[in-house]
Amino acid sequence: MQAITKHEFRQISQLLKEQCGINLQDDQDYLVQTRLSDFATSLGLHSFGQLFSRLQFEPERLLPTVINLMTTNETLWFRDDSCWNALEKSILPALFKKLEKGAQEIRIWIAGCSTGQEAYSLAMLIDEMCQRQNAAALARCFSIHAMDISQAALETARHARYNDFEINRGLSLTRRNKYFEHQGQNLWVLRPNIRLRVHFANINLTRDFSHLGRFDLILCRNVTIYFSADVRSKVLSAMVKMLTPEGALLVGATESLWGNRKEFKEVQFQGAVYVQR
Template sequence: MTAPGMRSAPPFPQPGHPAPSPKASAQALNVLAALLEARTGQQIVRHRSTRVDTVLLPLMRERRLETLDQLVLAILDGSDPSLAGRVVDALVNCETSFFRDPQIFDLIADTVAAIERTGRRARIWSVGCSTGQEPLSIAMALAERNDALGTAMPDIVATDVSEAALAKARAGSFTQFEVQRGLPIRHLVRWFEGRADNEWVVRPELLRHIAFRHMNLVSDPPPPGGFDLILCRNVMLYFAPEAKRRVFDILASAMRPGAGLILGAGETVIGQTALFRLSPGGRGLYEKIPEEEAPRTA
C-alpha cells in the first residue's frame, strides 16, 4: 500500500554497499507527526524534526528499511500492528536522569513532612516517568529520611506513555553511564547491585515502593485515588495549547485539597490554565485554586 504522494523506495542495499541517509519526504514527516500527536499529544516541532531520522535509524536497520518513507509505508501497510507503537516509543522524548534539579527533592521532602504532620500518608504521582530515574530518586530521598524518622514511605505512582520505557523502569536496570548521571555514590552503594557488563540493578526493597503504570496523559483517566504531590516536569513542552489545557484539567482532577504540582524549570501555568497558581511553599511549586476562588465563567 502506497500513501498518496509517496514513492516506493528501492530495496535495502546489499552488504558492502553503504546505506544512504534516511531522509524523509514532507509527506512521511507529516504521517509520523500525526501518529505521535494522536497517540501521545506531543508534536514534532521544528527543532525536533532534525532528530527523527536519528532516533528511528535502529528500528529501520532492524527492519532492513532504507528510508523513513519506507518505514511510513510499512506502518500504513498494517501487516505488523506493533510497528506504529515502536515508532512512537522511539519518537517520545525520554530524556531523564537521577536527582535532576536536586533542590526539587528537598521540596518534595518538605511537602511530604507537612502532610505527615496531619497524620496522613502522602501520595505522589510522577508523570512522564520515562525509564524510572525520577520516581526512583524520590524513593531514595524519602527512604533515607524515613529511616531516620521511623515514618512510613508514601505511595508513589509513576506513569508514562512509552511501554519500552516502562519495561526498563520496572526492571530497574541501568548502565554505568546512566547511574553516573546525577546519582550520589552513597545511593548507588545502598540501593543498587552491580552486575556484569557495567549493569546496575535497583534492589527490590526500593523498587517495590513504586507502582509503574502505562498512561496516555491527554486521553486516559488519572490513576485512582487523590494525590498530595504531582511531578509533571518537562512533559508538556511539546504539547499543543489545547492538549496542555486538557492535561491541566486531568492533573487538577487527581489532586487532593492543598496538593502541590511541580513543573519543569521552563514550564509555567501562566496563560495555560486558570486552575493553578504559584504556591508559597517553594520555587517551582504550584497549587490548585480552590473551587470557591476559581474565576467564574459566563
C-alpha cells in the first residue's frame, strides 16, 4: 500500500466530514494511513486515491466499514464521576418525581453509545435507585434508547459480552458480580434484566434526527469532540430542542461551551454541568 499523499488525505478527510462529521486536522494523515490501509489492501487496492474512487462508486457497501474504522469508540463504565453523581443526586431524582406525579414513561437517549458501557451503566444505576425505593417495577418506566453511527460498536453493545480488560474499566466488583455472569475464563455477559432495558439503533448525528421525538434525558458525551465547532453547535442545539420542559442534556467535560446561550440554561451540580431548556 502506497503512503497517503496530501491530496488523497484532503479527499478522504472531506468525505469523512460530509458523511459523519469527523473533523480531521491537517496533521492527522497518519490516522487514515494506519486505520484504512489493511481495508484498502483487502479490496485489492494499492493507493488511497483508488480507495477514494471506490468509495464514490460503492458508498453503501464500503462506507460503513470505513466509518467503523475511523470512529474512536473509547468508552468505559460510569465514565466521569461528577456526571454520574449529578445523575444519581439531581437529574434522576427529578425524573422519579415526574413518575410519581403520573408520567407513564421517561424517555432517555444515549447519543454516541459506542459499545454499550454508558447505556448499561445508566440502566444499572436506575435499577439500583428503584431497588432502594422498594419499587423494582418502576425501572420498566424508563425507556433507554442508545444509538451510534458505528455498526461494529453497536453489534458489541447488543451482545453485551465483555472481556476482563473491558469489564475492569470503571465497574466496581459489587456491580460486576451483581449484573454479570462469568462465562469462560475471560468473558463477562450482562444479565438480561439489564441488557433488555436498552434498545440500540444506528444513527448519524450529522443528519436530521428530530423524528426521534422528545426526551427527558439525553447523554451525548465525548462524541462531538470529533466534530468541527459549527457541526457540534448545530447537533447540540438540535438536541436541546428535543428536551421535555424539565429534561436535561449532559455533554462531556470538554464539550460544554457551545451555541446560542439564549436557547438553554446551564445547571452546575457539584462539578458537573448539564443543560436544560
